[in-house]
Amino acid sequence: xxxxxxxxxxxxxxxxxxxxxxxxxxxxxxxxxxxxxxxxxxxxxxxxxxxxxxxxxxxxxxxxxxxxxxxxxxxxxxxxxxxxxxxxxxxxxxxxxxxxxxxxxxxxxxxxxxxxxxxxxxxxxxxxxxxxxxxxxxxxxxxxxxxxxxxxxxxxxxxxxxxxxxxxxxxxxxxxxxxxxxxxxxxxxxxxxxxxxxxxxxxxxxxxxxxxxxxxxxxxxxxxxxxxxxxxxxxxxxxxxxxxxxxxxxxxxxxxxxxxxxxxxxxxxxxxxxxxxxxxxxxxxxxxxxxxxxxxxxxxxxxxxx
Amino acid sequence: xxxxxxxxxxxxxxxxxxxxxxxxxxxxxxxxxxxxxxxxxxxxxxxxxxxxxxxxxxxxxxxxxxxxxxxxxxxxxxxxxxxxxxxxxxxxxxxxxxxxxxxxxxxxxxxxxxxxxxxxxxxxxxxxxxxxxxxxxxxxxxxxxxxxxxxxxxxxxxxxxxxxxxxxxxxxxxxxxxxxxxxxxxxxxxxxxxxxxxxxxxxxxxxxxxxxxxxxxxxxxxxxxxxxxxxxxxxxxxxxxxxxxxx
Numbered sequence: 001x002x003x004x005x006x007x008x009x010x011x012x013x014x015x016x017x018x019x020x021x022x023x024x025x026x027x028x029x030x031x032x033x034x035x036x037x038x039x040x041x042x043x044x045x046x047x048x049x050x051x052x053x054x055x056x057x058x059x060x061x062x063x064x065x066x067x068x069x070x071x072x073x074x075x076x077x078x079x080x081x082x083x084x085x086x087x088x089x090x091x092x093x094x095x096x097x098x099x100x101x102x103x104x105x106x107x108x109x110x111x112x113x114x115x116x117x118x119x120x121x122x123x124x125x126x127x128x129x130x131x132x133x134x135x136x137x138x139x140x141x142x143x144x145x146x147x148x149x150x151x152x153x154x155x156x157x158x159x160x161x162x163x164x165x166x167x168x169x170x171x172x173x174x175x176x177x178x179x180x181x182x183x184x185x186x187x188x189x190x191x192x193x194x195x196x197x198x199x200x201x202x203x204x205x206x207x208x209x210x211x212x213x214x215x216x217x218x219x220x221x222x223x224x225x226x227x228x229x230x231x232x233x234x235x236x237x238x239x240x241x242x243x244x245x246x247x248x249x250x251x252x253x254x255x256x257x258x259x260x261x262x263x264x265x266x267x268x269x270x271x272x273x274x275x276x277x278x279x280x281x282x283x284x285x286x287x288x289x290x291x292x293x294x295x296x297x298x299x300x301x302x303x304x305x306x
Numbered sequence: 307x308x309x310x311x312x313x314x315x316x317x318x319x320x321x322x323x324x325x326x327x328x329x330x331x332x333x334x335x336x337x338x339x340x341x342x343x344x345x346x347x348x349x350x351x352x353x354x355x356x357x358x359x360x361x362x363x364x365x366x367x368x369x370x371x372x373x374x375x376x377x378x379x380x381x382x383x384x385x386x387x388x389x390x391x392x393x394x395x396x397x398x399x400x401x402x403x404x405x406x407x408x409x410x411x412x413x414x415x416x417x418x419x420x421x422x423x424x425x426x427x428x429x430x431x432x433x434x435x436x437x438x439x440x441x442x443x444x445x446x447x448x449x450x451x452x453x454x455x456x457x458x459x460x461x462x463x464x465x466x467x468x469x470x471x472x473x474x475x476x477x478x479x480x481x482x483x484x485x486x487x488x489x490x491x492x493x494x495x496x497x498x499x500x501x502x503x504x505x506x507x508x509x510x511x512x513x514x515x516x517x518x519x520x521x522x523x524x525x526x527x528x529x530x531x532x533x534x535x536x537x538x539x540x541x542x543x544x545x546x547x548x549x550x551x552x553x
Contacts, residue, residue: 049392053548075394085385087313089320101309102393144389 002027002152002182003048008057009206010043017043019206020057025199027151030178032193033186035203036300041186042082044203045156048184049079062151075103078145082156084138088130092121092140095129096147103148115143120169135166142173153177155185159192171196190296202299209299226260228252229271230284243270255283310390310403311410314377318411327373328415334365339422347422353430354437355422359444359517363484363510366412366455371476373411374459375469377404378540382467397544401537405460412452416445440519447516450529454509455480457536464543483532484509 003025010018018040025031035041046052048059050070058065064072087095093112100108116125119139124132129140138158145153159170175196177183187193193200194214202210233255240249240257245265252258261267268285275282318324338345338361345357381387390400423441430436455476462476463469487508491501505511509532512525 046388051388051392051547071394071396074392077392079389079392081385081388081392083385085389087317087386088384089317094316098309098313099389099393102390102395 001025002029003059003061003184005044005048005059006057008044008047008059009055010040010047010052011055016206018047018054021203021206021208022057023201023208023211025182025184027182028178028180029199030175030183030185030197032197032200033184033203034188034190034193034200034296035186037188039203039300040206041203042156045079045082045154045184045186049077049154050074075148076151078148078150078153080141080145080153080155080158084141086129086137086140086144089128091128092116092125092132092143095140096143099144100147105148111147115147118146119143119173134161135163135170138162138166138170142170146177151181153181153183153185155183157186157188159187159189167192202296204300210295225263225267226258226288227267227271228256228258228284228286228288229282230254230256231275232281232283233278235274235278235280239274240271243267243274245270307395307399307403307406310395310400311407314404314407315410317376318373318407323373323376324411327369327411331365331369331415332418335361335419335422347426347429353426353435355426355441355444356517358419358422359448362448363451363513366452367477367480367484370408370412370452370455371459371462371473371480373408374456374463374476375473376463377408377460378464378544379466379469379472382464383469391544391547397541401460401464401540401544405456405537408456408460409453412456413449416448416452437519443519443521444517446521447513447525450516450526450533451509451513454483454529454532454536457533457540458483461536461540461543464540484513487511 001024003023005021005023007020007022008018009016009020021040021044033041033044043052047054048061048066050066050073053067058067060066061073062076064076066073087098090098093116096112096115097108100111105111116122119142121136121139121143124136129137132140138161142155142158145155155174158174159167162170171192174183174185178196178198185196197214199213200210201208235255235257237249237251237257240246240259245262245267247260247262249257249259259267259271268287271285272282274280315324318327335358339347339357343349345361347353347355347357350357378387381390391397426436427434427438458479459472459476462479463472465475466472485508487504487506488510490496491504491508496504506528509529512528515522516525
């Protein structure tokens with residue numbers, strides 16, 4: 001296990017910013033950390049990177065405890081903080097060399113050139129950081145997180161403020177890094193997590209509300225599944241709701257109905273049988289895609305309603 | 307620690323800050339010592355550098371806070387403190403690195419004043435008729451004065467994320483520690499009984515005994531305590547992010 005977090009909490013007075021969060025991440029895994037703004041993502045990351053200590057609970061990174069062995073932990077993590085703070089009056093190479101020296105990187109000059117190449121900074125490499133666009137600053141942020149070849153990468157919203165092309169490039173970069181490093185990155189862009197990660201964690205009000213593999217999304221029985229059907233003739237909603245495995249049905253418009261159902265039933269077949277029996281026909285049947293977005297909304301809204 | 311120190315010194319000279327500070331120190335001292343009649347060495351009957359050591363504290367009270375105001379205020383403001391604090395570095399290495407960088411800048415600014423020594427040395431009648439040992443001791447006093455002000459300034463900088471606030475705070479603290487205790491000792495409650503005791507808290511008294519060329523271990527211990535105390539306060543201030551805060 002590369003990252004182990006055990007009932008980690010951070011309280012600010014009465015407010016529980018992070019409330020007894022536990023999870024673990026294996027080496028080489030890319031984990032997406034999702035949650036609405038203010039859910040506790042950044043606070044959790046600040047604790048993992050030893051910037052602030054937890055109120056209670058513990059965590060270890062690459063086998064070192066974040067409290068007692070924080071220097072060893074900090075030597076093994078690459079961290080890109082939220083809002084990507086940088087020394088704007090430094091040149092890119094100057095900045096990377098400063099960070100490299102803090103980590104006592106060997107053969108630093110080569111390593112810097114390697115990082116510049118890897119993060120696609122070659123064209124801009126002779127500029128001061130303040131002269132860079134947001135996308136390039138983000139790359140500098142990534143380069144500094146990678147300079148000492150860390151085992152674990154912790155990236156706090158690495159893709160905010162990037163244009164669509166830059167988004168694709170940075171995602172690609174993170175994905176390729178994940179081949180031999182453990183990556184935890186936070187985001188509120190859900191498609192992004194779906195595109196890059198092996199696994200997602202959803203945090204809301206300081207608690208973990210979902211922890212699952214991305215490819216498990218379609219079969220997870222905890223989550224409501226739904227279809228959209230358009231019949232040729234109107235159908236009674238009550239009749240639809242009486243079908244086996246249907247949780248809820250509602251009329252959308254014209255002869256279209258939205259049906260949410262349990263995961264373990266073959267709803268298409270049941271609905272087809274119904275249409276046959278009624279001398280009705282199905283014009284269209286769409287399986288609504290099971291994406292992180294719907295899981296996210298379901299889980300985070302449910303929490304805030306209570 | 308050295309990486310931080312080098313980075314700080316480079317940032318002084320990559321902005322205009324370093325050059326301006328050095329220029330202001332040298333121009334002000336040069337004018338006061340050689341041009342303006344009130345303090346001018348040339349109008350003085352003795353070949354001495356006393357004026358330099360009288361002027362320096364007044365100049366340092368303003369200039370040293372200008373040097374130190376960036377050190378932590380800027381990091382707090384830009385969030386770069388998070389970058390430093392999540393590196394394999396102890397907080398004390400960050401503090402000492404920044405402290406040394408500011409002190410080195412002041413020392414660099416003082417080196418050219420050796421030229422004043424040479425000039426006065428030549429002006430003596432006969433040449434060389436001045437108290438070289440005394441001047442050497444006074445330079446040591448000046449160094450410790452600068453180091454004390456730098457540690458006060460670094461502390462003030464750590465308290466705020468606004469450079470102007472940290473500048474004003476540092477100027478006030480430097481002023482207070484230099485002259486403040488002298489003034490307090492003249493309050494009627496202290497006069498006659500405790501005034502001497504109170505004066506010992508001020509930098510003024512210790513600096514002046516050193517600027518006469520008398521390097522006394524008590525004065526050294528005093529300066530080292532002031533430096534240590536304010537660096538320790540800085541450490542507490544950095545460490546306070548780890549304390550439990552109420553929302």
